[in-house]
Amino acid sequence: xxxxxxxxxxxxxxxxxxxxxxxxxxxxxxxxxxxxxxxxxxxxxxxxxxxxxxxxxxxxxxxxxxxxxxxxxxxxxxxxxxxxxxxxxxxxxxxxxxxxxxxxxxxxxxxxxxxxxxxxxxxxxxxxxxxxxxxxxxxxxxxxxxxxxxxxxxxxxxxxxxxxxxxxxxxxxxxxxxxxxxxxxxxxxxxxxxxxxxxxxxxxxxxxxxxxxxxxxxxxxxxxxxxxxxxxxxxxxxxxxxxxxxxxxxxxxxxxxxxxxxxxxxxxxxxxxxxxxxxxxxxxxxxxxxxxxxxxxxx
Numbered sequence: 344x345x346x347x348x349x350x351x352x353x354x355x356x357x358x359x360x361x362x363x364x365x366x367x368x369x370x371x372x373x374x375x376x377x378x379x380x381x382x383x384x385x386x387x388x389x390x391x392x393x394x395x396x397x398x399x400x401x402x403x404x405x406x407x408x409x410x411x412x413x414x415x416x417x418x419x420x421x422x423x424x425x426x427x428x429x430x431x432x433x434x435x436x437x438x439x440x441x442x443x444x445x446x447x448x449x450x451x452x453x454x455x456x457x458x459x460x461x462x463x464x465x466x467x468x469x470x471x472x473x474x475x476x477x478x479x480x481x482x483x484x485x486x487x488x489x490x491x492x493x494x495x496x497x498x499x500x501x502x503x504x505x506x507x508x509x510x511x512x513x514x515x516x517x518x519x520x521x522x523x524x525x526x527x528x529x530x531x532x533x534x535x536x537x538x539x540x541x542x543x544x545x546x547x548x549x550x551x552x553x554x555x556x557x558x559x560x561x562x563x564x565x566x567x568x569x570x571x572x573x574x575x576x577x578x579x580x581x582x583x584x585x586x587x588x589x590x591x592x593x594x595x596x597x598x599x600x601x602x603x604x605x606x607x608x609x610x611x612x613x614x615x616x617x618x619x620x621x622x623x624x625x626x627x628x629x630x631x632x633x634x635x636x637x638x639x640x641x642x
Contacts, residue, residue, distance in 0.1 A: 351395050351397055352379065352395070353391070353394035355379065355398050359371075363414075368413060368414065376390060377419045378406060381409070382402050382406045383396075383398075416561040417561065417564075417565055418566070420435050421437055424436060428479045428483060431479075431486060431513060433482070434512065435505070438501040440567060440571065441566060442476075442477055445626045445632050446480065448633050449632075450483050450484060452598055452633050453542065453544045454487060457542060468492075469542075470491050470541065470544060471493075471494050471537070471542070471543045471590060472493060472544050472545065473544075473547065473579075474570070475495035475502070475521070476497060476506065477506055478495060478519070480544055481493045481510070481519050482515055482519070484544075485510070485519055492537075493519045493520070494520045494536055494537060495519050495521050497522075497523065498526075498569070499570070502570070503523055506519075526547075531586060532590055540590055541595050543597045544597075547583065548569070548572055549573065549601070550573075552575075554572075555568070558571075577605065580609045583597070584597070584609075585616065587638055591638040593638065593639070594640060595637070595638045596635060597636050597638065599633070601632055601633060604631075605631075613634070616638075616639075618638060619637050619639065621635070
């Protein structure tokens with residue numbers, strides 16, 4: 344990009360996309376569009392509706408600064424500070440995992456399970472979100488289902504600060520209680536405000552440490568390992584399943600996001616704890632991604 348050249352939106356996008364492609368940047372076109380849209384205060388569609396708009400010198404310099412961060416591997420979502428999840432704009436930064444489209448399937452299935460429970464007479468279900476991170480699950484569920492009361496738990500105080508920001512952004516903070524707690528700690532259940540929950544929903548850390556080096560470079564360099572990995576991959580599922588006897592109301596639901604290879608192991612864990620109606624759902628790539636089950640009547 345010559346310093347004296349006057350750029351229009353469409354040609355700047357084309358040139359940047361080609362440059363990113365040559366440098367092996369993931370999703371070069373989307374990266375270019377999102378970064379330029381952020382600088383210009385527009386969305387991606389508006390870029391093309393204004394394709395002949397000139398990009399002024401100060402805008403160009405800001406855009407170049409963001410492009411240099413992208414070349415270094417920093418995810419676009421951290422550069423712009425935002426990610427859309429279930430149609431909601433959320434703030435994200437290096438304190439939290441970037442919400443993935445696969446997690447939207449978890450929210451969708453959890454809401455389906457709640458609809459079935461509400462038909463059975465539970466008008467105001469109590470939900471426990473373990474490992475809330477950015478708060479994407481809790482905030483989306485609270486926005487989509489105003490009757491819910493949600494407890495959102497995370498071990499990371501920094502992550503909870505981001506989650507609270509997102510709850511306030513979408514005006515659901517009065518219905519979400521945020522708790523800093525460790526699911527592996529003693530008396531975890533005693534830290535929670537509700538005696539029993541109608542649903543536990545969780546996208547826990549599930550990547551085995553042995554797979555860490557196989558992850559994308561930008562994931563390893565920028566996303567919090569605490570939100571991604573555990574020694575063997577199964578520890579969080581096991582801990583939550585074992586806690587379910589204390590946490591879930593009789594007939595309560597549990598919904599997990601899955602490691603693609605963990606369906607059999609998690610099904611066995613849930614079965615050992617007496618769960619029935621265990622279902623595994625696949626994501627858009629055909630991988631096992633969500634599992635749910637119904638807690639036994641322990642009375």
